Amino acid sequence: MRRVVSIALHTFKESVRERVLYNLIVFALLLMGAAILFGSISVGIEQIILVNLGLSSISVFGLLMAIFIGIGLVWKEIERRSIYSILSKPVRRAEFVVGKYCGLLLTLLVNTAIMTAGFYAALFYQKRSLSVADLAVLEAVYFILLQLALVVGLALFFSCISTPILSAVFTLCLYIIGNLSADIRWFGQETGSAVVEKATAVLYYLLPNFGDFNVIAQVAHGEKIPAYLLYSNSLYALLYGTILVSAAILVLEEREFR
């Protein structure tokens, strides 16, 4: 466990020293500033615009960080051969993968916290006050984090088997498909073909389903998020994330470093 923590903290340190991270945070905060401007020219729906744009910024920039740092997590270690000196120590390959995963999650947690603080600052500037009802935003932020945990899992898995560019393409494609998986299943049901229906159902269960994590619109319109979604999304992210990290471990266990 201590070794996992060491690898995670090292990964966190490595990530926070990446310049691209700061650029993304600055862009996200600028976008939130811009959201205030957009809100001010949208009569009556200022807060809806701000919440929509603010949470979307957190989601999109979090996604970019997860992909751009995640795809290099293991690949960079292999390519630069720094993994040789790590795995020759009393470190299991599984510990290495889990440590890397946790390290990037920690990075994303801190960055999301910074962006959320920026969002609340923007909201306070617009409303001149904050209420308990505004805490509902945190539910959406939590779902974004769960989503990012899955994206990091995907990026980590592909990072173990492929180059960063291909890993980025695969992860992004799966992210897009994962947001459309409910539509794919609906399409299968509408075709009337039993084969297509079964095939799309298999895809629906096999591919990550990101649709249920997106509650930005509901939160922006002040709708209450059902409690069951909190539990089901948490459980889903935990299970699917475990499967992805396990798959990455299996790949790395078999991998040779020539």
Place this chain on the structure above:
Amino acid sequence: MLAVETSDLTKDYYVGFFRKRPRRALDGLNLRVERGEVFGLLGPNGAGKTTTLKILLRLVFPTSGTARILGRELDDVAMHARVGYLPENPYFYDHLTAQEFMNYAGELFGLRSAERQRRINRLLERLGLGASRDLPLRKFSKGMVQRVGIAQALINDPELVFLDEPMSGLDPLGRREVRDLILELKEEGKTIFFSTHILSDAEVLCDRVAILNRGRLQGCGELGEILSLGVAVTEVVLENPGEELLKELRLYTRSVVQTGERVRLEVPAESDVARVLALVVRHTAKIVSVNPVKMSLEDYFMAQMGATPEAPPSREAVNAPDPERRGK
């Protein structure tokens, strides 16, 4: 208990894109390395030295055969706490300072903070990196990175140290320091297993060497035994021998090199030395010295590789050696 033991260790790499075919990198390697010795794994590039080390450090998996380190199986993670490893041409994290990297390495061995810091201080000073400890590794020269690599390999005070080309990238001073360090580690009772293609390093440091070529073990033995295998050549130096004598001597010599008034002859066959000397005496030429040159590790290495040592440059030869008469 042996430090390293391999039995019929074989490794095939699969090459090709569509039709994968095996390429044998290591072929039935049998090695036994005693504890407390400095063992050198020698061979040209592509001989299988790094593959052997990578198998022992479980970075690649053997196709067949077995290996044990300190009496334990390779996949025994706890055993790796007693082992140190310097990879070939190491690369470490650019964003870390030497101090931070050593700290990370120490954490992975589960060393407590105070003990870790004590060892980091001692090792960085010992390797001449004390003043550079707070510099990021990206600012380090190749030789400094190599030193950090050696330092991290020793952070756990290992019983057995694997060093893959430890002198690579070091200047003469650095090489001397690493040589001294290896000898100090030996004095501390550690086992050193290192690969190199620099024979002079092996000659100075190793108790025993193994020579690999194309994945096969060509020879293995104590350096003392190898170097006392016999006289490789007898060197005879004469003063003003005269053209007539030199013509006759070329029948028995491998090379004839003139420097000023002196002529240096190499007589490969021990049995010819008496004939050469008899000829010199008959021509009343002056003998400066007769020196039997023992086999060096390089000669042994070349013999195992199936090659012969190169002749000296022909430009300096008194008369161009006649290839048909050489070695007769």
